[in-house]
Amino acid sequence: PHRTNQSTVTMATEEAWTQLSGHAGNFQSGSRPGRVMKRLCQAEADCLQALASDPRLRDFAPAFYGIRRSPSDDSDSGVGAEFVEMQDLLAEFQAPVSLMDCKIGCRTYLEDELAMARRDAKPRPDMYRRIVETDPDATTPEQRAAGAVTKLDYMLWRERLSSTSSLAFRIDGLKRGDPDGSVAPPPFDDFKRLRRREDILAMLAYFVDGVQAGGVARAYLERLRRLREALTQSEFFPKHELIGSSLLFVHDRAGRASVWMIDFGKTRPSPSRLSHTAEWSEGNHEDGYLTGLDNIIHLFQQLVNA
Ligand code: ATP
Numbered sequence: 065p066h067r068t069n070q071s072t073v074t075m076a077t078e079e080a081w082t083q084l085s086g087h088a089g090n091f092q093s094g095s096r097p098g099r100v101m102k103r104l105c106q107a108e109a110d111c112l113q114a115l116a117s118d119p120r121l122r123d124f125a126p127a128f129y130g131i132r133r134s135p136s137d138d139s140d141s142g143v144g145a146e147f148v149e150m151q152d153l154l155a156e157f158q159a160p161v162s163l164m165d166c167k168i169g170c171r172t173y174l175e176d177e178l179a180m181a182r183r184d185a186k187p188r189p190d191m192y193r194r195i196v197e198t199d200p201d202a203t204t205p206e207q208r209a210a211g212a213v214t215k216l217d218y219m220l221w222r223e224r225l226s227s228t229s230s231l232a233f234r235i236d237g238l239k240r241g242d243p244d245g246s247v248a249p250p251p252f253d254d255f256k257r258l259r260r261r262e263d264i265l266a267m268l269a270y271f272v273d274g275v276q277a278g279g280v281a282r283a284y285l286e287r288l289r290r291l292r293e294a295l296t297q298s299e300f301f302p303k304h305e306l307i308g309s310s311l312l313f314v315h316d317r318a319g320r321a322s323v324w325m326i327d328f329g330k331t332r333p334s335p336s337r338l339s340h341t342a343e344w345s346e347g348n349h350e351d352g353y354l355t356g357l358d359n360i361i362h363l364f365q366q367l368v369n370a
């Protein structure tokens with residue numbers, strides 16, 4: 065696979081590798097086919113390793129192949145940057161693949177990040193402007209008078225803009241590979257602003273649309289249900305807070321479809337056991353992961369029944 069990013073992506077050839085979100089520079093080809101390397105975050109490597117030895121969840125996360133120093137040196141220190149090597153989840157599919165990244169959970173920041181933002185009382189006119197440009201009614205009279213918000217205000221606003229707050233997941237990226245080998249531009253690509261249930265359902269219908277639509281939706285639904293079952297039986301799951309983690313949906317036109325858990329840079333051992341369904345209040349570390357998964361399952365259920 066070669067590196068690419070969302071704006072330069074081509075999926076017309078078998079070798080093309082598609083990255084839906086995040087910085088393109090964070091990913092490199094693996095040391096052999098079927099593998100990919102992501103810039104090392106120790107918490108993520110620890111998590112991939114733990115998932116690989118969890119008998120319930122190992123098939124729902126990329127296989128872990130260890131930590132490697134990149135041969136291509138792009139750091140200032142003179143030694144290659146470190147990467148975690150993992151399974152390339154696209155390897156088994158026939159191009160052009162269709163991909164969707166759903167960020168799961170009722171918040172996308174850690175409690176530490178929230179506490180840090182709260183200590184930062186600096187007025188931010190730049191963030192105020194961004195809010196007003198997108199959502200003129202979202203500011204309070206006090207904020208309007210000041211012409212500024214705090215970083216905390218901005219973070220909380222961002223979560224309410226998408227379905228993260230309401231449905232405990234949001235669509236973070238989506239590409240549909242079409243039968244002629246092209247990649248269809250989505251009808252609406254500001255996914256982070258999709259908030260209403262019916263808008264998300266329409267986007268999911270668009271995503272699975274094609275010759276095998278019914279089969280693809282059913283395959284996703286079954287896999288999601290197996291994932292839910294596996295999570296509830298896993299040792300790892302109740303002991304970890306999963307923030308900013310995604311489900312990666314992949315299908316091809318042969319009708320092959322699957323879903324995996326990815327992106328564990330903000331996954332942390334939790335001081336207390338988590339239900340992943342309880343309401344979050346600061347200090348309880350609940351992330352809403354199962355609530356989000358249940359909402360996705362219901363939406364796919366609706367697609368299958370349609
Ligand atoms: P962010 O935190 O901004 O979401 P990130 O740098 O942590 O980004 P990821 O979210 O882990 O990166 O991955 C970005 C994208 O790369 C995913 O949406 C997916 O398209 C692709 N990707 C990540 N891991 C894999 C994998 N193991 N196999 C195939 N594709 C992957």
Ligand code: MG
Pocket residue numbers: 085086308309310327
């Ligand atoms: Mg991500």
Ligand code: MG
Pocket residue numbers: 086308327328329330
């Ligand atoms: Mg990440």
